[in-house]
Amino acid sequence: MKSRLTSLTRLPLVGPVFQRMKNTIKGTSNPNLARSFLLARSAKRRRTEGAMSFRSLEDLVLAVQSLSDRIPNTYDLIVGVPRSGLLPANLLALKFGRPMTASGLPGDVLPWISGSSQRGAELPERILVVDDTATTGRAVMQAKADVEARYPGASVKTAVVYAAPNTKDLVDYYAEIVPQPRFFEWNLMHSSQGVLATDMDGVLCENCPPGVSDDEEAYVRWMKSAKPHLIPGFKVDYVVTNRFERHRGITETWLREHKVDYGELLMSPLTEKPETQGHQVEHKVGRLCAIKPDIFWESSEWEAENIWRRTRVPTLCTDEMIFYP
Secondary structure, eight states: OOHHHHHHHHHHOOOOHHHHHHHHHHTTOOHHHHHHHHHHHHHHHHHHHOOOEEHHHHHHHHHHHHHHHOOOSSEEEEEEEETHHHHHHHHHHHHTOOOEEEOOOTTTTTOOOOTTEOOOOOSSSSEEEEEEEESSSHHHHHHHHHHHHTTTTEEEEEEEEEOTTTTTTSSSEEEEEOOEEEEEEGGGGGGGOOEEETBBTTTOOOOOTTTGSSSSHHHHHHHHHHOOOOOOOOEEEEEEEEEGGGGGHHHHOOOOHTTEEEEEEEEEOSOOSSSHHHHHHHHHHHHHHHHOSSSEEESSSHHHHHHHHOOOOOOEEEETEEEEE
16 A cells, blocks of 8 residues: 555646545545555655755754854954844854844944944944845845945855755855755744644643643643743644643633634543553544644654654654654
8 A cells, every 4th residue: 555655646646536536545534544645745755855954043053153163253244134144143243253233224223242332333344144044045135235235335245054055156155055845943933834733732831740630620720821832923733632622621712812823623532641651642643644734843752753753744842852854
């Protein structure tokens, strides 16, 4: 069956019969067929697009360190491209001891240095425009044009932390080439990566403290008052949780109060806490096989790796910011 499904993903679906066959396989809830489809989808994406890449904030800081080694400390001003470019620009400005500003600001806004605005300084002659990434290069090149218009006669160069193969020659400096598809920790909350399914506890809200779920009254109190953790600024397609179905009302109220925009809440059919962590993984694996998302967010590193191995759904461990593509 696996080889047949892989072959189907390669067929040009020009006729309605083939399209119906593919849709039937994609929409199946049969565990074996679903896993076969997900394995075939993963293989096809790796073959046609390459494995999705992920970079964490820790990766970014290390990459900026590498980038700084390639840039001469001769620039009078560092300009960050809002908003993701402000982080690497600030790191470079701090390391080089240079003033910093952001592109697109009004002309009377002065650069910042040492916690204050720089006043009375000469106009910069050498300026470095910095962004986190260059996918098409349009943003950083537009920022460069804006800076050149604001500081006529200045020498303006560009730097990005992560370039793409098609943009590496557009910029003057870069730390690493990371091809598409890719995504970054600092963009998680405002950049969707397709159909998203996410865990509840440990992702959308804090993790339940050990032992609290053994006491029903304490557990209910905790669910009502749990602190929000990672709340995306876009719609989550599925929330997949091991909370019991009897706690649906409490969970829906919490999601509404914390303005989580979501499509469907999938809860555990069990009525008692499972004896092992493996049972919790089993529920999530079954749900993911049925809904077949493009990516899943899971707080537990152990569960994230096991879910990925069993479904091949790209899985991000949000506790450790480890990505299983």
